Amino acid sequence: MVLSSDRSNLLRGVAQATSQLLTSRDFDSAIHNALTTLGQVTQVDRVYICDIHPHPLTGEPASSQRFEWVHESVPPLSDNPDLDDWTFDVGRFVDWLETLQAGQAISCILRELSPDEIDHMPVQDVYAILIVPIFVNDSLWGFIGFDDCKRERQWSKDEEAVLQTMAASLGGAIARQQAEMALRQSEAKLQRITANIPGMIYQFLLKPDGTRQVLFASSGCQELLELSPEFVQADFCHLSHLCHPDDRANFEQSVRNSSVTMQPWNWEGRIITASGQVKWLQGFSRPERLPDGSLLWDGVLVDITERKRVEEASRHSESRYRAMLDATPDLMFRLSLNGRYLDFKGSPETDMPREAIVGQYLHDVLPPEVAELSLQTIRKTLETGELQICEYQLLNDKGLRDYEARLVVSGKDEVLAIVRDVTDRKRVEAELRASEERLQSFFEATSEAVIIHDFNQILDVNPSAEGMLGYSCQEMIGMPVLDLVAPDHRAAVVKEWRSLTSPDQSYEYESVGLRKDGSTFMASVCAKPLSYRGQRVRVAGIRDITERKQAEAAILQSEARNRALVNAIPDLMFLIHRDGTYLDCKVDDDNTSLLPAHELIGRNIRDVLPSDLAQQRLFYIEQALKTGTMQRFEYQLQLNGRDRASSLYRSISPNLPPVAADEPNIRDYEARVVVSGEDEALAIVRDITDRKRSEVALRTSEEKFSKAFRSSPNPMTIATLQEGRFIEVNDSYVETSGYSREESLGRTSRDLQIWVNQRDRETVVKLLTEHGSVRGLEFPFRIKSGDIRVGLFSAEIIQIGDEMCLIDSIIDITERKRSEERDRLLAEIALRIRQSLNLQQIFNTTVAEVRQFLQADRVFIGQFDAAGNGQIVSESGNPAFPSVSDWVIDQTAYEEMKTVYQQGSLIINDVNQIDLPPRAKTAFERYQTRATLGIPIVSEGRLFGALVAHQCEAPREWHAFEVNLMEQLATQVAIAVQQAQLYNQVQTLNAGLERQVAERTAQLQQKMEELQDLNDLKDEFLNAFSHDLKTPVMGISLVLKNLLNQAGDPMPISRSILERMMHSSDHQLHLITSLLQAHSSETRGVTLHYELVQLSLLTQVIVEDLEPLIVKNQATFDNQVPPNLPLVNADPVQLRRVFENLITNALHHNPPGIHITLNATLGEEMVRFTLNDTGMGMSKEVCDRLFQRYTRGPKSRHSTGIGLGLYLCRQIITAHGGEIGVYSIPGEGSTFWLTLPLAIPSVAQPNAGNGE
Incomplete structure (x- = not known):
């Protein structure tokens, strides 16, 4: 407890x-x-x-x-x-x-x-x-x-x-x-992987409340973003603030689109790093919705700045040339040496279709004199290879117009002619020549701000000055010219003026201008002397060069960045002339083994590289210069550490180990040659030895995979993920499915109807999309013959090119499934045989299950009696064929069958292919049997019958596992027959046993009646003995009381002796009473007089009554029974006897001076009392038999009594519906406990639950 x-x-x-x-x-x-x-x-x-x-x-x-x-x-x-x-x-x-x-x-x-x-x-x-x-x-x-x-x-x-x-x-x-x-191990591995991946791998979380967080950032973010992973993970704003202002809206929109559509996130945009670098980044990831509604993206950010720069430069160059070409109003012609028009580009002013010009000759289109002039100019252009210009006039619907033609060589024996209408220009030139000098100087700078000043004040301005400086013309005239200069730069301007040595001297400088609104700008000033109203002044043209200065700064920064990028590239770069002379090179300054640049530049390639490699290099330089396209070639170079080439090439092979002077070390290199100028080419050389080795290892791995794929004993295929179109199949697939490689490749599994249930493949595709692989899924498959096979399907997603595919393997478990079904059938039939002794039911179940398993047309069991006559006792058949239930087998047929079955099972695949006895052949024809399988049923060494299967629709080849199944089932049926026979024998034996049991029961009943008479005689004797013993004891007790009540002490017996005699007499009387009560409770039970009892008050009264006894034994008593205990329905007299017995027992069976505690706790249905003492305690063996009748307490000098008190306590508490017990440890005291049911059950109090 x-x-x-x-x-x-x-x-x-x-x-x-x-x-x-x-x-x-x-x-x-x-x-x-x-x-x-x-x-x-x-x-x-x-x-x-x-x-x-x-x-x-x-x-x-x-x-x-x-x-x-x-x-x-x-x-x-x-x-x-x-x-x-x-x-x-x-x-x-x-x-x-x-x-x-x-x-x-x-x-x-x-x-x-x-x-x-x-x-x-x-x-x-x-x-x-x-x-x-x-x-x-x-x-x-x-x-x-x-x-x-x-x-x-x-x-x-x-x-x-x-x-x-x-x-x-x-x-x-x-x-x-x-x-x-x-x-931790996985994270460490992930950190090692991510540290070697270019760019930054990340996990980005978007919570339902809109908050965002970077859960993980790889170490690549330090190089990519110039931020540490911890800094990025601490606050997403650190990352979002890097986004370029022009790309921020696009970034946010891309995140929203991905979160709404659950499509992969793919974004390209710019960031500005802490150092001021502008980088193009590309990010891509796939969203995943978490159980709490959050979205998680796993992806990568990579630097695409260089790619963007190249794309932008290409687009800019292309658009610039296209714009220039489209914007020019000129006519363009391609002409051959003989004056034939090869191509034509018109202008908005001309409506001449291209077809009307191309293919014509100059004399067909132009006047003869113009055509002849043009032919002469064409010849001169081709002869000199230089630009030629000719002018001529033509008459059109607008009158006589002036034209200027510029001719350049555009190919072999052809020129490009650009024709411009210069009529207006000619007219303007005539007008300009007639203009005055002041107007000519003024309008030379008309596109800029023009100011006329005398170094002191402004004399005149043009309209452009108003727009640039913010002042009106009237406000500027008379204004000090230095008011247009920023205060910090005025001294520099004055110094520039004072440096002039002549009144007619022009000057140029750059300074900071000041506008009316106080804003400043970078200005370029160009001033020339001018005679204006009779005095010598300066006319100054002012140009706003703020954007140019910013562009120059950006260009300088871009050049520095490009230079840093070039320097960071580990490749060698050479600028080589057509003849093989090194014009420039990019080398590693820290590499002491490399030839210094000043030693390499000026040398010929033939002096540095082996002759064959030098000739190869010169060939590709010539090809690049001729074609204008990049030339790429690979070569090997043996580095021996002695020549200049070895020293040069070891600088781009940092992992190259040192070698001895005579030890060969062959390395692979890749060279790319591009045109960088006229007769100049740029060669970029890279060490690709490791890549070549990786390619060899990859080819080896692919060959191993191909061998493993083709030689696998399991069918394996490679197919597209979505369509299921076969890309490759192995030999085991061909053998198992029946389809050749040619029949399978290029066709889908749906075309071949491989999947019995097409939804199974859809399930597989879904699982593969979610998890990447599947293992051991069981599905049915259809082969070419139409048979259904069962296989364990395993697959993984692989990528071939840009298409997602799957590689799968199938383990054919058809035979195992059949074996399992056979075992299941055997087990079920064996179980029914063990559970049932109804032989007919066993026969019916067997033929039905066998027919379902074999898919036969008829299965039946025939039985023979001892005389050799037989009949069909159970049949399961196809209604389309006649029943054999009326087949009666005589003794002759029995002997024939006995002879056949003595040789084993009867297996006939086609009854028409073997010679049969006439009787058997007649029976097969009568019942339309085409194939038969018969298994003998032998019981106690005698042919009991046969288990037979018929195929009526067509002949059938009986497989070994089917024969094995039938033989095992025949064995089980034989066992069932033996069980039924044994059951009949047992029934006979049971009938005899029942008669013997009835006779013995009658004898025992007589003995019980005799024992009951003896027990009644014992009760009468015990009652008479107890009353006879009680009468003299009570008499002695009365005499002793009278003696004690007499005054004085005249008796020779002392009072103390009388008191002890009185005490012994009371004790004898108590024992006799206990004996009678114990006997009465055992024979008739405890008689209770129920009433509602307040246990708190009852226990208080009992403790007060026993106070003298407690004091006498020098004990202390602590009554902790709560005063508000609920009422119980009990006999208060019997309960008082229990509590008194427990308390006095604790006092009498322990040394003086113990401490006793009485407590009570409430449960839902019971009230529980515990009486704890600090006495000697008891062993478990004593506790187990303490409440038995006539059991003594612990063996000590303080132990007395015959042990009926505790036995009566248990009888009383049990009669009340409660329980009583004790647990004790020797040397640590004892605790008695008892429970009583409440009159009104209540919910457990706060201290409820304390119990056994």
Whole structure:
């Protein structure tokens, strides 16, 4: 039994230990603290944890101690080698392991073990042990043990249940620690992988409330974003603020689109890093919705700045030339040497179609003199290769117009002619020549701000000055000219003026201008002398060059960045002339083994490289210069460390190990040659040795895969994921499916109807899309013959080119499934045979199940009697064919069948292909049988009958597994026949036994009546004896009382002797009364007179009445019964007898000076009393028999009585519907408890639940 307070302490301790496991970050510290807490609350001497693992030598299950807590009075065993690899292979320890695996605790008193088992125990000084299993992820991991080294402790079921809860918490903590360790290893591996991937790998989380967070950023973000991973993960704003202002809206929109559509996120945009760099990034990831509604993107960011720069430059160049071409109003012609028009580009002013010009000659289109002039100019252009210009006039609908033609060579024997109408220009030129000098100078700068000044004040301005400076013309005239200069730059301007040495000297400078609104701008000033109104002044043209300055700064920054990028490239770069002379090179300044640039430049390629390689290099330089396209070639170079080429090429092979002077070291290189100028080419050389080796390794791996794929014993295919179109199949597929490679490749599984259920493939595609692979899924498949095969399907997604494909493997388990179905059928029929003795029911079930399994047209069982006559006793058949139930077998047919079946089973695949006896052939024709399979049923050495299957529709080849099944079923039917025969014999025996039992029952009944007469005689004798004994004892007692009541002391007997005699007489009377009551309760039961009793008041009165006895025994009594106990329906007299007996028993059977405590607690249906004393206590053996009749108490000088009092207490409490008991520890006192039902059951009070 468990005290309620002890149970509460144990629960609190387990809760505290569980909390320590959950809150501590240090696993070992948490386990140690939890074991300490458990040791204190369970009051044991050792608590330890052991794991169960295979023995390192034998492989059998063994345990090793991992953690331990010991009481200060017990030595620790952490260094005991016997606790390592302890096995369960002796005695009951084998059952211990099975019990632990079943999830049950083990409680054991060690003295109950055998000597061999005790010797096998690693710890000897233990009295009691409790072992509770620990499961981790539903598998037995080990156990937690509790050793009591001082007492033979009995563990209750409540304690075991609570400690099993603790073991579950320990299992969770161990599983969590294992998961955390695996996670740390996985994270370390992920960090190593991500550190070697260009760009940044990230996890981005968007919560339902809109908050965003970067959960993970790889170390690549430091190089990509110039931010540490921790800084990016701390706040998403650190990352979003890098986004270029012009691209931020597009970035946000792309995130929103991906979150709404759940489509992959793909974005390109710019960022501005902390150092001011503008980078183009490309990000791509796939969203995943989490259970809480959040969205998680796993993806990567890469730097595409260089790609964007190249694309932008290409687009800019193309658009510029296209715009220039489209914007020019000129006519363009391609002309051959003989004046034939090869191509034509018109202008908006001309409506001449291209077809009207192309193919014509100059003389067909132009006047003769113009055509001849043009032909001469064409010849001169082709002869000189230089630009030629000719002018001429033509008459059109607008009158006589002037034209200018510019001719350049555009190909062999052809020129490009650009024709412009210069009529207006000619007219303007004439007008300009007639203009005045001041107007000519003024309008030379008309597109800029023009100011006329005398170094002091402004004399005149043009309209452009108003727009640039913000002043009106009237405001500027008369204004000091220096007011247009920023204050900090005026001194520099004055200094520039003072540096002039002549009044007619022009000057130019750059300064900072000041507008009317106070804003400034960079200005370029160009001034010339001018005569204006009779004085010498300066006319200054002012140009706003702010944007140009910013562009120059950007160009400088871009050049520096490009230079840094070029310097960062590990490749060698050479600028080489057509003749092979090195014009420039890019080298590593830190590489001392490389030829210095000044030594390389000016040398010829033939002086540096081997002759064959030099000729190859010169060939590709010539090809690049001729074609204008990049030339790419690969070559090998043997580096021996002695020549200049070795020194040069070792600089781009940083992983190249040092070699001896004579040791060959062949490396692979790739060279790319592009045109960089006239007769100049740029060669970029890269060491590709590692790449070549990787390609060789890849080819080797692909060859291995191809061999494994083709030689696999299982069918394997490679097909597209979505369509299922076959790309490749192996030989096992061809053999199993029946389809050749030519029939399969290029067709889909739907075309070949491979999948019996097309939805199975859709399920596989869905699983592959979600998980990337599937393993061991069971599906039916159809082969070319139409047969259905069952296979275990496994597949993984692979990528071939840009298409997602799957590679699959199928293990054919058709025969295994058939074997399982056969075994199932055998098991079911065998089970029915064991469960039923109805032979006809067994026959009917057998033929029905066999026909369903074999898919036969008819299955039946024939039976022969001892005379050789036979009949069909059970049949299952296809209604389309006649029944054989009317087939009667005579003795002749029986003899024929007996002869056939003596040779074994009858197997006929086609009855028309063998010679049959006339009787058998007639029977087969009558019942339309085409194939038959017959198995004899033999019982007790005699042919009992046969189990027969018929195929009527067509001949059939009977397979070996079908014959085997039928033979096993025939054996089971034979067993059923034997069982039925045995059952009949048993029925006969049972009938005889029933008659014998009836006779013996009558004899026993007579003996019982005789014993009852003897018992009645004993009761009469006991009553007479008790009354006869009680009468003289009561008389003696009355005499003694009268003597005591007499005054004085004249009697020779002292008063103390009389008192002892009186006490002995009362005690004898009490014993006689107890004897009568015990006998009465046993024979007639306890008679109760029920009434509503207030137990608080009853116990108070009893304690007050017994106060003199308590004082006499020098004891103390603490009545803790609550005053507000509910009413009980009980006999108060009988209850008083119980409480008095328990209290007096505690006083009489313990030494003087004990302390007694009476307490009561409420449950939902019961009230529970406990009487605790601090006396000598009792052993468990005494407690177990304490409430039996005529049992004495503990053997001591204070023990008296014949033990009827406690027996009567149990009878009284049991009659009330309650229980009574005791638990005690020798030397620590005893606790008696009893329960009584409440008159009105109530909900448990706050202290409810304290119980046994």
